[in-house]
Amino acid sequence: GAGVSQSPSNKVTEKGKDVELRCDPISGHTALYWYRQSLGQGLEFLIYFQGNSAPDKSGLPSDRFSAERTGGSVSTLTIQRTQQEDSAVYLCASSLNFVEQFFGPGTRLTVL
Amino acid sequence: KQEVTQIPAALSVPEGENLVLNCSFTDSAIYNLQWFRQDPGKGLTSLLLIQSSQREQTSGRLNASLDKSSGRSTLYIAASQPGDSATYLCAVRPLLRYSTLTFGKGTMLLVSP
Numbered sequence: 001g002a003g004v005s006q007s008p009s010n011k012v013t014e015k016g017k018d019v020e021l022r023c024d025p026i027s028g029h030t031a032l033y034w035y036r037q038s039l040g041q042g043l044e045f046l047i048y049f050q051g052n053s054a055p056d057k058s059g060l061p062s063d064r065f066s067a068e069r070t071g072g073s074v075s076t077l078t079i080q081r082t083q084q085e086d087s088a089v090y091l092c093a094s095s096l097n098f099v100e101q102f103f104g105p106g107t108r109l110t111v112l
Numbered sequence: 113k114q115e116v117t118q119i120p121a122a123l124s125v126p127e128g129e130n131l132v133l134n135c136s137f138t139d140s141a142i143y144n145l146q147w148f149r150q151d152p153g154k155g156l157t158s159l160l161l162i163q164s165s166q167r168e169q170t171s172g173r174l175n176a177s178l179d180k181s182s183g184r185s186t187l188y189i190a191a192s193q194p195g196d197s198a199t200y201l202c203a204v205r206p207l208l209r210y211s212t213l214t215f216g217k218g219t220m221l222l223v224s225p
Contacts, residue, residue: 004155033212042116043156043201043215059212091155099163100146101213103156 004104012110021077021107025094038088082111114139118216133187133219135202147187148201192223
């Protein structure tokens with residue numbers, strides 16, 4: 001596609017429910033990143049996928065968070081047993097090399 | 113741990129003014145530095161990327177400089193326009209961990225007609 005796409009654009013869920021957020025990177029981009037942007041905070045790195053290498057999960061805040069990338073393309077970020085502090089905008093980015101990252105529009109998650 | 117600070121947090125200027133946004137980082141071992149723009153409710157748009165070996169990059173009315181040794185970068189916007197109103201984010205990529213960008217909290221810019 002022309003750019004990175006994410007779905008849904010908005011997600012409202014109840015505390016304790018699981019949610020899945022999807023990212024479609026730019027075709028051909030080998031690297032994919034997830035970030036979180038909380039109100040009043042900067043962007044926080046969550047996880048990074050590069051080709052077939054093991055993902056860098058160093059930014060995941062708890063074991064309730066997990067992500068996978070199927071076929072080296074689409075990625076899904078899963079948050080289990082959501083908490084109110086998980087409310088944020090979740091941004092996905094992709095890149096062809098380490099030079100520049102291209103961001104999607106984000107998914108706004110609200111946990112009630 | 114790398115920390116990125118952006119000053120000011122918010123800036124309001126009349127249309128036509130030239131302005132400078134500042135970014136500082138604590139660890140000079142960076143691979144590159146990138147400036148982004150974020151409109152309300154939107155994702156990030158890359159504006160300029162400066163490799164660690166470069167001193168500046170220009171695109172239209174935007175000019176970004178990098179002084180790696182002092183841990184500073186500036187984004188200069190010439191002849192500001194109301195359409196420039198947005199939040200501007202600075203991010204650095206570390207030299208050894210290519211996987212992550214460290215972001216500042218941004219400068220919220222408002223350009224009034």
